Amino acid sequence: MRAISIKHPGSAEVLEEIEAPIPEPKQDELLIKVHTAAVNRTDIMRRESPSLKPPYPILGVEVAGEVIENPSNDPRFSPGTRVYGLVNLGGYAEYAVMPADRAILLPDSLDYVSAAGISEVFLTAYQTLYWLGDLQKEETVLIHAGASGVGTAAIQLAKQLSDARIIVTAGSEEKLAFCKELGADELINYKTQVFSEEVRKLTNGQGVNVILDFIGASYWEKNLASIAVDGRWVLIGMLGGTIVSKMDLGALINKRIQLTGTLLTPRSDAYKAKLTQEFMAIVGPYLENGQVRPIIDRTFSFEEARQAHEYMEANKNIGKIILTMD
Numbered sequence: 001m002r003a004i005s006i007k008h009p010g011s012a013e014v015l016e017e018i019e020a021p022i023p024e025p026k027q028d029e030l031l032i033k034v035h036t037a038a039v040n041r042t043d044i045m046r047r048e049s050p051s052l053k054p055p056y057p058i059l060g061v062e063v064a065g066e067v068i069e070n071p072s073n074d075p076r077f078s079p080g081t082r083v084y085g086l087v088n089l090g091g092y093a094e095y096a097v098m099p100a101d102r103a104i105l106l107p108d109s110l111d112y113v114s115a116a117g118i119s120e121v122f123l124t125a126y127q128t129l130y131w132l133g134d135l136q137k138e139e140t141v142l143i144h145a146g147a148s149g150v151g152t153a154a155i156q157l158a159k160q161l162s163d164a165r166i167i168v169t170a171g172s173e174e175k176l177a178f179c180k181e182l183g184a185d186e187l188i189n190y191k192t193q194v195f196s197e198e199v200r201k202l203t204n205g206q207g208v209n210v211i212l213d214f215i216g217a218s219y220w221e222k223n224l225a226s227i228a229v230d231g232r233w234v235l236i237g238m239l240g241g242t243i244v245s246k247m248d249l250g251a252l253i254n255k256r257i258q259l260t261g262t263l264l265t266p267r268s269d270a271y272k273a274k275l276t277q278e279f280m281a282i283v284g285p286y287l288e289n290g291q292v293r294p295i296i297d298r299t300f301s302f303e304e305a306r307q308a309h310e311y312m313e314a315n316k317n318i319g320k321i322i323l324t325m326d
Contacts, residue, residue: 003058003093004305009050012309017302020058022095029097030077031069036116036299037091038062039308039321040149041237042265047309059305060091061265063098064106064115065325072100082106084115086123086272092305094325101273104280107288117294117320118287119276121149124264125157126279128212128234132260135232139209140165142199142226143184144219147175147318150236152182152295154212157283159183160292167202169195171315178318182295196222207231217241224251235261295319 003020025031037060046052046059064084070077077083083103090096106115128150129135141158145151146168158164159182167186168179176187186202188195199208207228213219218240227233252259264272286292297317300308302325312321 001094002302003090004060004302005058005092006047006052006056008056009048009052012047012306012313014047015059015306015309017305018058020093023090023097025069025071025097027071027073028100030067030072030083030100030103032063032065032083032087032096032098033068034063034065034091034094034096034325035112036064036325037093037323038116038120038149039300039305039312039323040120041312042120042263043092044309044313058090058093060093060096060323061086061089062116062120063087063091063096064112065096067103068095070100074100074103076105077103082112082115084112084119085276086119088269092302092323099269099273102269102276104276109288109290110294113296113299113322113324114294116322117149117296120264121153121320122157122283122292122294123272123275123279124150124236125153125212126283127264127275128236128262129154129157129210130161131275132234132262133210133212133232135162135164135210137162138164140167140203140228141210141212142167142169142195142208142223143212144169144190145214145237145239146170146179146184148214149295149317149320150212150214151179152319153292155179155182155184156292160286161282167199167208175318194222196225199226203228210234212236215240217244220244220247224248224257227255227257229255230257231255232258233260235259236263297321299324 006014067081168184169190214237216238297319
């Protein structure tokens with residue numbers, strides 16, 4: 001089968017198409033014919049990782065497609081059934097294996113492109129807002145990178161499930177306007193405004209209850225100034241660096257801040273399965289009736305994987321970037 005791997009760790013130029021054997025599903029897995037695969041930041045991080053050693057993996061953690069083989073005991077996934085969900089690598093390929101307890105039935109109301117844009121970002125948004133951020137009804141949440149895949153998912157979940165007051169940051173008026181369409185209440189352009197000052201004004205100096213932080217080090221002081229007493233700060237990215245040169249632990253203690261770092265991809269299969277099942281029980285109906293929807297920026301063909309990675313790295317997208325395999 002055709003698949004996308006890397007020549008060696010590095011920039012998008014190291015991506016290469018290879019021939020690989022069709023994977024064999026274990027008893028608790030499904031063999032999926034991949035129709036679409038999503039491009040995620042975790043793919044870029046893996047591609048660049050200097051710790052990778054040959055043989056290099058097939059990239060991709062999120063797919064939509066149809067079941068080809070089902071050696072599991074779950075009768076819902078007969079051959080030909082349309083599904084989507086997270087895989088343990090191997091998504092950028094014509095075939096992939098998916099744990100059966102993470103597979104999600106694809107309703108007729110969604111196509112393969114839309115489906116590939118759901119799992120990684122919506123599960124991450126749900127995990128960070130509710131499992132880690134403990135967002136309560138009508139609390140205030142600050143969502144950085146509001147127009148990103150996780151950002152657009154988090155805005156919708158916070159509004160639909162919690163009727164939260166949502167403050168977002170983004171780097172253009174176009175992106176901020178789109179965030180507003182999805183349900184954001186307050187908009188901050190981080191390129192022209194100091195977000196901590198705006199948050200202080202918007203909250204009358206009280207700060208926000210929850211922060212979803214994709215940025216890391218460069219936002220440390222401003223996030224610290226923006227969070228409320230007993231606030232929950234969830235770090236899910238490090239686009240602004242990993243090292244904070246001076247850290248005032250006293251501020252964390254005085255505000256009783258809960259600071260949690262997380263990545264979804266390295267979590268165990270059991271964790272991802274439990275998260276998937278709870279998410280679908282609660283959010284599945286919202287997806288099926290369109291109250292919550294995946295935001296797709298654009299698609300690239302399988303052969304355009306390098307261009308898709310470069311497009312994401314240029315921060316041009318509003319929502320998800322999808323590779324089409326057909």
